[in-house]
Amino acid sequence: MTTPIVPSKRSLFKIAALTVMAAALAGCGKEEAPKKAADAPKAAAPAPAKPEPLKIAFAYVGPVGDGGWTFAHDNGRKAVEKEFGDKVVTSFVEKVPESADAERVIRDMAGQGNKLIFGTTFGYMEPMLKVAADNKGVKFEHATGYKTAENLRTYDSRTYEGAYMAGVIAGKMTKTNTLGVVGSIPIPEVIRNINSFTMGAQSVNPKVKTKVVWVNEWFNPPKETEAATALINGGADVLMQNTDSAAVLKTAQDKGKRAFGWDSDMSAYGPKAHLGSAVINWGPYYIKATRDALEGKWATGSSWWGVKEGAIDMVSIADDVPADIKARVEEIKAGLKAGTYNIWKGPIVDNSGKEVLAKDAVADDKFLGGVNFYVKGVEGKVPGGDKK
């Protein structure tokens, strides 16, 4: 590296100018459309020769090892691999931020020949729409979003069912009648979960009240620890969370309180404190979506799966939970599976006293999608929630 090349200023200019020109020329070329058309048999033609495997890609917002949200999605991916064997080839990119970078990553996935792409967080909505518009031959699945397109559909899970069941357990196990929830971001899904948790608790213990602390992030263990500490200091002895790490459970264990796991089975993180885990099982949906794509039955729409379809469950319930409560949880599960049990059934009153659901009325999905109030028993106001 000691060759005495001393580029003069003039030659530097030349190099720079050439670079710019090269960029200009290259940019003039049209964007390389994903031309790898060599894969994915979507046709149901029963060709005796082995068709090329379907390439599926997953975009994750967090690390696969988070033990929570992304971990659950990755488990779903593994279930697809197990189910379909060499008919599919899956890949994933983790920690894709919910920003302009997402578009590049997803576009690259389409360009690499993936025919089915899953985007596992709300923030990918706009990028996926853009890439979907430019790649009509690729199917896109967006989790927790609300915009669809001809080749983009949305899917979500009824996490509130898990929250409700947790509430039933919590209502019985609390000694101070104060529950705490570590909230992530104040979107309807999370508000709904807080409400369902409270309603579940109130169904066995009408005196229960709930405190909420927001960390404004999905995943931030130190902050979640601080929030959990604040809740415990404020009198809560059973905690739930909508954040994605095991920090809340660990904090509860350290302070001798109880808590629930969320998204995945977290019992190993705090065995003494763990009461149960409200898990999301993405396997069934991912298998269905893959089957749709393989058999050419894929169509746009939106899916919202819960206990009934096997997407939500309450697992690893602690031994010291009384038998009658365990039985009640099983009863609720059976009812949800059969479609005979409704969690959101009137009369429901919000915490300012207003009735939001009349007696015996059952909330439909639209109502549930726009939940923007706290039910009676939850303290405080929904952050930024009074916008109409």
Add this chain to the structure above:
Amino acid sequence: MDAYALLVAATLNAGTVLAIAALGLLINEKAGIVNLGAEGMMLCAAIAGFAAVVHTGSDWIGFAAGIGAGALLAALFGLLVIWLNTNQYATGLALSLFGVGFSAFVGIKYVQEKIPERPRFVIPFLSDIPLVGPALFQQHPLVYLTMAFAAGLIWFLHRSRAGLVLRSVGENPASAQALGYPVRRIRLAAVVAGGALCGLAGSYLSLVYTPLWVEGMVAGKGWIALALTTFATWRPARVLLGAYLFGGVTMLQFHLQGAGVEIHSQFLSMLPYVATIVVLALISRNPQWIRINMPASIGKPFYPGS
């Protein structure tokens, strides 16, 4: 009332991380070196300590690993800055950026790991006193050690010969060298000591405060520790108080939320940072005060033999 006691306890816990790191940075700066790489050192120490405990189950080894990681990185920084005279600010920044990426890289395998359950520390008798007990006497031993260390540091800096030498190196390295002291080695020793303390703070974070590993978990505490030393005009006792103040403000925002206070959480979160700026402005205003308290050779390289 109990809630206030518990808030105090949480404050002490949160403040200890900042205090340990800030005291380490104070030692650095007393010798005239500014190490902007605190964030990177704390992160690498956090993952080192966590990994060590995952593999060996022993907290002692975990803390030792953290201290070692911090000291190692600081030694690298010291070599560059003291012997090669690279720009202190740029090198410190490089250390921070590198440390963030490197710790994330090494930590990938450990994101889902768990470590053995953390023991609860309760001082018998004292912790049973109503109010004061839960507030002050149920902490991890490191919390008390930090306070003792701060006291020890005050003694060291102002009452011991070695401390005097350190301070003179920081004030006027040329004179110190003229007196025959190995200025560069003393500075290196200070930098390594500072790094070791930042490492201890980092491993406290991943072993005691939030016993998990996630990348970036230091979340800016390294930068706040840096601000703290200036904020506290380079005095250990003030550093301690400042650290508890910051820890308190951070915890306060969650407690206020839990108590139903309706300020937007973002403004509450801003408090520590705005407070730092305000205090910085107020204390920097008086150039005399700064000149009396700030080690004069901070940030400047030193050339022996000139």
Add this chain to the structure above:
Amino acid sequence: MFPEFVTNVRHSRESGNPVTFSERRWIPAFAGMTVTDGIIIMKYETFNRLKLEARPEPSRVWSYCSPLLALLITVLIGVALFSALGKDPLRGLQVFFWEPIKSGYAIGELMVKATPLLLIALGLAVCFRSNVWNIGAEGQFIAGAIAAGGVALLADKGTGGWIVIAVLLAGTLGGMLWGGITALLRDRFNANEILVSLMLVYVADLLLGYLVYGPWKDPAGYNFPQTKTFEAVTQIPRLFAGSRVSIGLAVALAGVAALWVFLFRTRAGFALQVGGLAPAAARYAGFSSRSALWLALLVSGGAAGLAGALEVAGPIGQLTPYVPAGYGFAAIIVAFVGRLHPLGMVFAAILMSMFYIGGELAQSRLGLPKSLTGVFQGLLLFTLLACDTLVMYRIKARSA
């Protein structure tokens, strides 16, 4: 924080040597990195057989070669890392250095990533050359994005194309305002600009959070923290169809030219640099360090704010809590690796963008972790700082 230059001037005066100003136009000097003005020869004793001997003049060759050597060392460490992780090192290098430039679309994406880095780095170069340590460019970026977003939200379907100018202007002014706060506190209260600008990054980030969770939240957005998507008319015009490259690239390149002219052809630029190297000498010459401070912070704040506006009204198209992408900090590396020289920073920006995009591709192509990007970027700066010693010193074998 006085630059070392002053110390050296004092030394050489004491030792009786005349102080000479060497021709400094062609060496971009780091503030604080010693550019010897007197003739000082020192002997270092190192632990091994080599010793560092100061050069009589900073080496011109090495000031160009040092970044290249640093890159080489980083690449070598990278190859070692790839092998240690069980991946084919050549494929790894290919992913980082070839894939990001192998098609028109890829180059376009590279430019999209490099544009904000370059813009911010241009501003930072002005700052660092005048010994103003603006670490808070990220906060100024966010402030610019907020201001630009605010103006963009005012547009409705009937607004004309002029709104793009307003959006960009607002972004620039927002960034200048944020930089101005740091300047004010340093000017009036002598507060350390490193700490103030850094704290302001957190404040800006939280302010953005407040706005997208609160007053600016999209009412039709299901309570998600984001503003509504900006009207199509506010979109920064693309340079070429089929690529995400916007006129921001043209703006950045214009900035490169402007900075070159400013630094090397105007009196104000010269004054700025002298002020950074030798405040005492600058004072004697009548250059005001106060105006240099304000100029530096306003220019870098404006540049960062403009970059923020281009991001928000360009690829992102709305305000979300994820607008801050760390460009403000990465730009510091770009500035240093580019030797604070406008043309050097162009290459450095492209290099850093390759690391970003390469890191992403390494994930999907090779299964390598994303954190590699951060490792390489940090490593590059480290090795650069170490290699820079070769500019000032030469290595000689110790004689007996």
